[in-house]
Amino acid sequence: MTQPLDLQAVSAHYGTTKVLEDLSLSVQAGELVSLLGASGCGKTTTLRLIAGFLSPTTGSIQLGGRDLTRLPTHRRDIGLVFQNYALFPHLSVLDNVAFGLKQRGLGASERRKRAMAMLERVGLAALADRAPGALSGGQKQRVALARALVIEPPLLMFDEPLSNLDAKLRVDMRVEIRQLQRSNGTTSVYVTHDQEEAFSISDRVAIMNAGRLMQFDRPEVLYRRPANTFVARFVGFENIIPLKVIARDGDMVTAETAGLTLRLSQAAYGAIPDSFLLATRPDGLMVSTDPAAEGLPAQLGLRTYLGRAYQYQCETQAGHLVANGSLTTPLEAGTGVKLVPMPEQCTILASEGAR
Amino acid sequence: MSDRPHPLLIVVAALVYLFLMLPLVIVVGAALSDTTYLTFPPQGLSLRWFENIFEISAFRRTIVTSLQIAFMGTLLALLIGIPAAYALNRFRVELPKWLGTLFVLPILVPEIVFGFALLKSFAVGTGVPIFGALLIGHTLLVLPYVVRVISASLASFDFSIEEAAISLGSAPVKTFFTIVLPNVRAGVIAAFILAFITSLNDVSVSLFLTGPGISTLPIQILAHVEQFFDPTVASVSVLLMFLTVAVMAVVERTLGLTFLAK
Numbered sequence: 001m002t003q004p005l006d007l008q009a010v011s012a013h014y015g016t017t018k019v020l021e022d023l024s025l026s027v028q029a030g031e032l033v034s035l036l037g038a039s040g041c042g043k044t045t046t047l048r049l050i051a052g053f054l055s056p057t058t059g060s061i062q063l064g065g066r067d068l069t070r071l072p073t074h075r076r077d078i079g080l081v082f083q084n085y086a087l088f089p090h091l092s093v094l095d096n097v098a099f100g101l102k103q104r105g106l107g108a109s110e111r112r113k114r115a116m117a118m119l120e121r122v123g124l125a126a127l128a129d130r131a132p133g134a135l136s137g138g139q140k141q142r143v144a145l146a147r148a149l150v151i152e153p154p155l156l157m158f159d160e161p162l163s164n165l166d167a168k169l170r171v172d173m174r175v176e177i178r179q180l181q182r183s184n185g186t187t188s189v190y191v192t193h194d195q196e197e198a199f200s201i202s203d204r205v206a207i208m209n210a211g212r213l214m215q216f217d218r219p220e221v222l223y224r225r226p227a228n229t230f231v232a233r234f235v236g237f238e239n240i241i242p243l244k245v246i247a248r249d250g251d252m253v254t255a256e257t258a259g260l261t262l263r264l265s266q267a268a269y270g271a272i273p274d275s276f277l278l279a280t281r282p283d284g285l286m287v288s289t290d291p292a293a294e295g296l297p298a299q300l301g302l303r304t305y306l307g308r309a310y311q312y313q314c315e316t317q318a319g320h321l322v323a324n325g326s327l328t329t330p331l332e333a334g335t336g337v338k339l340v341p342m343p344e345q346c347t348i349l350a351s352e353g354a355r
Numbered sequence: 356m357s358d359r360p361h362p363l364l365i366v367v368a369a370l371v372y373l374f375l376m377l378p379l380v381i382v383v384g385a386a387l388s389d390t391t392y393l394t395f396p397p398q399g400l401s402l403r404w405f406e407n408i409f410e411i412s413a414f415r416r417t418i419v420t421s422l423q424i425a426f427m428g429t430l431l432a433l434l435i436g437i438p439a440a441y442a443l444n445r446f447r448v449e450l451p452k453w454l455g456t457l458f459v460l461p462i463l464v465p466e467i468v469f470g471f472a473l474l475k476s477f478a479v480g481t482g483v484p485i486f487g488a489l490l491i492g493h494t495l496l497v498l499p500y501v502v503r504v505i506s507a508s509l510a511s512f513d514f515s516i517e518e519a520a521i522s523l524g525s526a527p528v529k530t531f532f533t534i535v536l537p538n539v540r541a542g543v544i545a546a547f548i549l550a551f552i553t554s555l556n557d558v559s560v561s562l563f564l565t566g567p568g569i570s571t572l573p574i575q576i577l578a579h580v581e582q583f584f585d586p587t588v589a590s591v592s593v594l595l596m597f598l599t600v601a602v603m604a605v606v607e608r609t610l611g612l613t614f615l616a617k
Contacts, residue, residue, distance in 0.1 A: 051522060073521045074530075086519040090537045103524035144519075151523060 002185045003064025003154040004029045005050070010059030012045055019045050020211045023059070027204075032181055032188040034198035037208035043191045046208075047159055050189060052076050063155055074103075079148030079186075083160040085140040087132035093119070093143050094128040100151035118150040119143075121180070138169045145177065149184065156181065158190040162197065174201050195235065199223065207231050225347055229277060232349060237279040238322045241296075242351065245274045258318040260296050268343035277349040282311055284345030287325035288338045295340035296321070300331055314339060379596065386589035393586055404590040414591065417575040420486075424571060425554040428493035429501075432550055435494070436501030437543065441535065443502070444509040458502040461495050466559035469496070474563040485566040492564045496557060497550035504549060508542025548606060552599060 005027040012020040020042045027033045035043035048054045050061055052073035061068045068076055079100075087096050097115040106114070119125045122142040132140060141161060148156060161177070162170040178201040181188050192198050198205050199219035206216040207230075215222060215231045226232035229240055243255035243262065253264050253272045266272055288295060298321065301313035309324040312331070316339070323339050325331060381395050389399030408414045436458075443455050461469055473492045477483055483491070512535070520534045521527055536543070561571045570578070572591070580588055 051518075053518060072527075073518075074524050074526050076522075077524070078522055080519060080522040082515045082519060084513060084515060086513060086515040088516060088520070088534060088538075099520065099525075100523035147519075147523070 002029045002187050003066075005064075005155055005187055005189065006062040007046075007050070008060045008062070010046075010049060010056045010061065012042075012049055012054060013057050018211060020049070020056075023211075023213055025206060025213065025216065027187055027189060029064075029187055030185040031203045032178070032190060032201060034190040034192055034202040034205045035208060036192060036195060036198040036205050037214075038193060040210075041208040042211040043193075043208050044159060045211075047157055047189060047191045050155075051078055051080060051157060077151070077153055077155075079151060079153035079156040081141070081144050081148050081156070081158045081161045083163050085132075085137075085144045085164075087140055087143055087147075089132055091132075092128065093124065093130050093132060093135070096132060096143055097147045097150050100147065104151065114150055115146075118146040121149075122146045122176075137165050138173060141165065141173060142176075145180065149180065149186075154187065156186045156188045158188065158192075160192055161190075162192075162194075170197070177201065207234060209234075226279065226349070229279070229349060229352055232279040232347070236281050237284075237347070238282055239278075239280050239285060240349075241278045241318055241321070243276055243278055245272065245276075258316075260317050262296065262341070263294055264341075265343070269346065269348050272348055273350060275351045277351060278341060278346055279349050280341060280346040282322040282324045283309070284342045285314075285321060285323035286340040286342055287312060287314075287323050287331065288340050289329075289331070289335070290338065293338040293340050295338035298323075298337055298339050300333055300335045300337060302333065303330065382589050382592050382596075385586055386593045388586050388589075390586070392584050393589060404586040405594070407585070407587050408591055408594065411579075411587070413570070413575050413578075414572070414587075417570050417572045420489075420569060421555055421572040424486075424489050424493050425551050428490055428497060428554050429547055429550040431490070431494040432498045432501045433543065433547065436498055436546065437505055437536075440502045440505035440509055441531070444506055444512070445514060455506075459499045462499045466496075466557075467562075470560040470563035473560065485564070485569040488564045488566075489561065489569065489571070492560045493554045493557065496560050497553050500549045500553055501546045504546040505539060505542045508539040508545075512538055544606060548602060551602070555595070555598075 005025075007023055007025040010020060010023045011018065023042070023046060025033075025046075035046055037043050045054065049056050050068070052068065052071060056069065059069075063076070063078075088099065091099065094112070094115050097118055098111040101111040101114055116125060116128060119128055122145055124139060124142050124146070127135065127139065132143065135143065144161075158177070162173050165173060174197055190198070190202065199222070202219060204217060205219055205222055207214045207222065209230050214234075215227045217227075222231060223235055226235055226237060232240060241257055243257045245253055246256045246261070247254040251266050253266060255262050255264060255272070255276075255278075262278075264272060264278075286295075287300070296316050296318060298314040298316040301315060304311045306324070309327060310330055311322060311324050314321045314323055314337075321339060331337065384397045385393050385395050386404055387400050387402070388394055388397035389401040389403070390397075439458060443450065443458070464472075470492070473488070473495070477488065477491075516538070517530055517535055520530045525533065556573060557571070558573045558577065561574050565571060565574050572595070576588055576591055
């Protein structure tokens with residue numbers, strides 16, 4: 001039942017505007033993959049291409065060895081869950097869920113039996129005879145989920161399914177979606193702009209920008225080892241410092257930025273190229289009052305309280321940086337400190353030319 | 356704040372109703388008069404002017420023609436207007452803006468000009484029979500109403516509902532009938548009523564397109580008034596009023612009129 005999805009060099013245009021460029025993406029059978037990015041990044045376009053609401057200009061889409069590229073949507077056999085639920089307003093909850101079964105030619109009693117069983121699984125059997133308009137947002141999305149799952153599709157797709165729900169319910173629903181998806185083992189594509197949502201429930205996440213795939217990997221890798229500055233900034237690496245190597249001494253490398261030097265160990269950071277970017281979250285720059293510490297001299301600016309740490313806006317010769325300091329010793333604005341990079345929380349990126 | 360409306364509001368509302376209803380009361384009164392001329396208040400009570408309608412063959416024929424034209428014209432307009440409104444809304448982004456305006460043009464052009472244009476362009480010299488010309492004229496006349504009203508209905512329709520149905524295995528054409536149409540049913544019925552009544556009441560377009568032997572009721576009323584001053588005109592008007600009320604009553608009983616207020 002569960003099948004792998006394979007996109008090969010897919011491009012798409014709206015009129016003459018290129019909205020998706022040469023996207024290749026393989027989703028393994030039973031895997032949940034999120035497409036993550038800001039609006040206009042091409043994630044929804046990708047979903048609509050897979051669903052068949054749009055046609056790619058070039059490339060091919062395969063589902064379990066079946067070529068979907070030119071197949072009309074209604075023959076693709078894909079379960080879809082929409083942001084605004086898209087329930088049929090003129091049909092009861094039960095008839096909504098049974099709709100796909102009816103299209104597959106099942107008899108009335110069999111339809112009823114399967115739809116009821118599915119409603120049971122999402123906890124809505126008691127509301128089977130209600131009209132969709134009488135349901136809450138969370139209930140509507142459960143019906144939509146049941147409607148998509150009951151046809152036992154080889155591929156399930158979600159288009160920002162939780163965006164219209166409140167924060168608490170969003171977290172509950174995403175756990176529920178993940179559990180249902182896991183227990184069914186259905187290959188799934190999940191479109192969202194919410195990083196936490198994508199990272200929390202996905203096996204792998206595809207981060208997209210301006211119609212291109214920026215990085216496709218497990219959340220753990222994306223979070224700790226972004227492959228480029230876009231992904232780095234996207235996952236919260238607020239400090240990206242351009243550096244040039246001026247001296248190498250075995251394992252140790254001396255690098256320079258705006259007249260400041262840093263000594264870095266290749267044993268800790270991995271191989272360091274001659275020109276590179278040091279990227280890190282505020283957590284990766286330790287605020288040190290020890291003048292002898294090996295770091296970037298900085299002047300502290302505004303301090304904000306994060307609960308787990310204090311965050312400082314810092315001014316350095318190399319520009320504006322953000323660093324976190326310990327809760328035990330709050331420091332005042334104007335204090336001169338050293339910002340010490342923590343290797344395990346930093347990553348080395350290749351230079352991407354002048355920005 | 357109390358829930359009770361302000362007394363002044365009640366007075367104003369009553370005056371507005373009076374203003375709206377009074378002419379109709381006068382027409383009903385005049386129709387019931389026993390005199391051979393139009394007068395109000397009625398002198399003597401009689402239904403003879405109602406009988407008279409059906410004794411004049413021109414009225415009999417034109418009532419039938421008017422109903423035929425209104426019914427067929429409205430159906431034709433729905434047949435063209437529903438797909439047009441659907442396409443205009445479904446592909447709002449892809450389609451050029453002026454295309455929507457195109458369907459409203461017959462309302463924007465003065466009706467008399469529109470009628471004259473139809474006369475010049477195809478009623479004269481193309482060999483289209485008079486009934487056909489009338490039918491086409493009325494179809495075009497009511498098409499804007501159909502497109503507008505159904506577009507308004509479709510504007511609040513979420514097309515992802517349609518996409519959901521298609522993704523569940525329903526072919527697009529089938530989806531249109533099983534999912535889209537049931538959800539804009541109120542709009543279709545409203546469009547039908549509006550178009551039907553517009554066609555039934557039309558004078559300016561019919562004036563140019565009627566010809567020897569074939570006329571519509573409003574044109575016949577005009578012709579009658581030019582020659583006679585008896586209360587038949589009033590009784591025909593009452594008949595038209597009741598016809599309209601009957602249509603509304605049927606709709607009210609079957610669907611409720613609340614959708615018109617939406």
